[in-house]
Amino acid sequence: MATGIKDNDRGKIKTMMAGKLDEAAKQIHDHAYMEDVLDDEPLARKVRAYAVCFCKKRCMVREVVA
16 A cells, blocks of 8 residues: 555554554445355354454554444
8 A cells, every 4th residue: 555654654554544444344334244144154143353454564453343
């Protein structure tokens, strides 16, 4: 991802990554991915979904709650 953010701009990187995690969580909800798994797998009772964002050498993960 060409963001124009330097490695030492930690504040900007964290803010940008948090926004991308929000987008990923919204996509998981909007497309009903967790519900699809429950519909397709009759033995599944609970599904855990995670939004993941990488930028350079950093990674952020957030659990998406149904």
